[in-house]
Amino acid sequence: MRLDFTAPEEAAVRLVVHQGQGIGSKMLRALEEHVKSKDVKKIVINARKGVENFYKENGFVYEDWTDPSEGIDRPTIPMAKYFSK
Ligand SMILES: CC(C)(COP(=O)(O)OP(=O)(O)OC[C@H]1O[C@@H](n2cnc3c(N)ncnc32)[C@H](O)[C@@H]1OP(=O)(O)O)[C@@H](O)C(=O)NCCC(=O)NCCS
Numbered sequence: 001m002r003l004d005f006t007a008p009e010e011a012a013v014r015l016v017v018h019q020g021q022g023i024g025s026k027m028l029r030a031l032e033e034h035v036k037s038k039d040v041k042k043i044v045i046n047a048r049k050g051v052e053n054f055y056k057e058n059g060f061v062y063e064d065w066t067d068p069s070e071g072i073d074r075p076t077i078p079m080a081k082y083f084s085k
Contacts, residue, residue, distance in 0.1 A: 001027055005033075005069060009041040028058050032083070041083055046076035055079050 002014040013031060019024040020050045021062065047055050052062075056079075065079035 001031065003041070004069075005038070006044065009039060010044060010065075010069065011035045011038075011040045011042075012044050014045070014057075024054060025058060025065045036083055042080055044078070047079050049077060051077045051084060052077055052079065055081075 001016070004012045005020060006012045013028075015024055015027060020049065043060075044063070044067075045055060045060065046067055047060075058081070060079040060081045062077065064078050065080060067078070
C-alpha cells in the first residue's frame, strides 16, 4: 500500500494485496480511518482497468484528478471517495 498526501484534505492511495480474500477492503477501511483522523476529506486513486468494481463497491466514484507521479505504464481510471462528516 502507498499513501501520499497530495493536496490539502486529499490523499492518494495505491493498493496491491493477495486477491480475493477480503484483504483489500479491510486495508482500505483501515486506511480511511487513518486519513480521516488527519482531516483528509477525499481519497483519490488511479484504478487499474478492470478493477473499478472493487473501488465502486468500496464507495468510490469516477472523478478526474491529476496524479503527480510518473511512470504509470498501463491504462488507469481516475476515481475518488469523499468522506461525509
Ligand atoms: C484490487 C485489489 C486491491 C482488491 O483487493 P481484494 O482483497 O482482492 O478485494 P476484496 O476481496 O476485498 O473484494 C471486495 C469486492 O471487490 C470486488 N473485486 C475484488 N477484486 C476485483 C477485481 N480484480 N475486479 C473486479 N472486482 C473485484 C469483488 O466484487 C469483491 O466482492 P466479492 O468478494 O463479493 O466478490 C486486489 O485484488 C489486488 O491487489 N489486485 C492486484 C493489484 C491491483 O489490481 N491493484 C489495484 C490497482 S488500482
